[in-house]
Amino acid sequence: MWTHGHTMRVEYPAHIMSTWRAGFFVRIVGKPNTTNWFHFAVPTPVIVKDKRQMTDSVMLRFRAGSDFASVTNVHVYDGENRIAAHDGLDLSPSAFGFSRFDVPGKPDVLWGIGISVGVRFSGSTAAQNTLEFSSAGCDFKLLETVRLHVKVLTAPTRFTIDEMIAGMRSSYEPNGFRVVRAGTENLNLPTLNVVDVGGCTRGETTQEQRDLFGNRNNVGANDVVAYFVQATNPPLNGCAAHPGGRPGAVVASGASRWTLGHEIGHVLGLNHVNDNNRLMTGNGTDNITNPPPDLIASEVTTMHNSALTIDP
Amino acid sequence: MPITLDELRRLLGSDEPDYPAIELMAGPEAAEHLRTLARDENVMLATKAVYAASLIEGATAEDVVDEAAASDEPLLRIASASALVNLPEEARNRVAERLIDTEDVGVEKLVVRALGPNLTPRLERSLNRLATDSSSATVRDLSRSKLHDR
Secondary structure, eight states: OEEEGGGOEESOGGGEEEEEEOSSOEEEEEOTTEEEEEEEEEOOOOEETTEEOEEEEEEEEEEESSTTEEEEEEEEEETTEEEEEEOSOOBOOSSOOOEEEEOTTOOBOOSOEEEEEEEEEOOSSTTTTEEEEEEEEEEEEOOEEEEEEEEESSOOSSSOHHHHHHHHHHHHGGGTEEEEEEEEEEOOOGGGSEEEOTTOOTTOOOHHHHHHHTOOTTOOTTOEEEEEESEEESOOSEEOOOOTTOOEEEEETTOOTTHHHHHHHHHTTOOOBSOTTBTTBTTOGGGOSSSSOBOOHHHHHHHHHSTTSBOO | OOOOHHHHHHHHTSSSOOHHHHHHHOOTTHHHHHHHHHTOSSHHHHHHHHHHHTTSOSHHHHHHHHHHHTOSOHHHHHHHHHHGGGSOHHHHHHHHHHHTTSOOHHHHHHHHHHOOSOOOHHHHHHHHHHHHHOSOHHHHHHHHHHHHHO
């Protein structure tokens, strides 16, 4: 869905020298050495054919009079909730192009999409401080969903859980699977913080794994749980063996950025491969050579066929 | 053909190393390689090397586990505790004495489980302490059970 540029609203009109709305775009001339926020309300089809839409990304078409007029931030809101923030930008295209900004996690759209664009004017002339917006838009998609619950006994040390989920999304989303962080819970279970995983063999679990995976508060039958522990016994980065009907994996505190996605890949039915370009490498996700690691077509088919990837 | 340092690094670099396969492939010559890997700056690799060393017979391999027990790095101490169960009793007791008083529930649990019936006086004292004073009911129960069964 798109909206035309001349629908844009300026947050701080006092920072603006002039606004010209024409059929083709809105031209804003900012006062020297000012910043501002420009807001676009995007018409939002929340439910289409009984299916709630998911927010994939937003787009802007704009051009700048000079490098002294730039877009510095793009924030995406669904109603009052900010669902994406791209900061630290410095975009001053000289011609109308097409800039896309990802919305991580592809969240359900609930209330209507707004795009808030942070801008900076640092030139000395009106020509230098000109920005022109022709349109803004949002792509909606329907993706299969992995609902991931995070249960933390010990937080990971090398990468944050957010970084691990972002890593997982970077492999899953291009292949049509969104990863929804459905919940987070801290578990105070010191004796399971070093959890016995035995041989970590699919279909076989230890008593400690059964005890740990019994913690499924607020978890649906087809939701998967990642238990973040200090360590496993014996030492592994993670282990996807889980009791029947309690899908999930453990992730050790020293795991790599990709271990979470790798272990959940096992939970979804994937096996190891001997290829360090791929998420399911058996040679260690610390050795992935071309991030983000790939999933191949047959793996995507396996994931589609899993009951744990939920149709939209 | 003897296993090389690079091959061990590759095998242990896996997210889920196949320890039984590594045990089959690694002869006594692997112990020095594992000592090297157990000192690697990649702590996860080091922990896996410590455990793998426990699967190899010989004094060098036992030293790798012992050195990890004395480490300041908690994950290495945990790996050492994981490895105890694979060591011969004398070495197991020696390393267990280093680990059992670290006041880390995860380590205590693994150490107590690994102990055999022949306890050193120091281990027996530590078990008696854990049986009453450990912050973990699991460790208290394990300690009592171990003392009862010896």
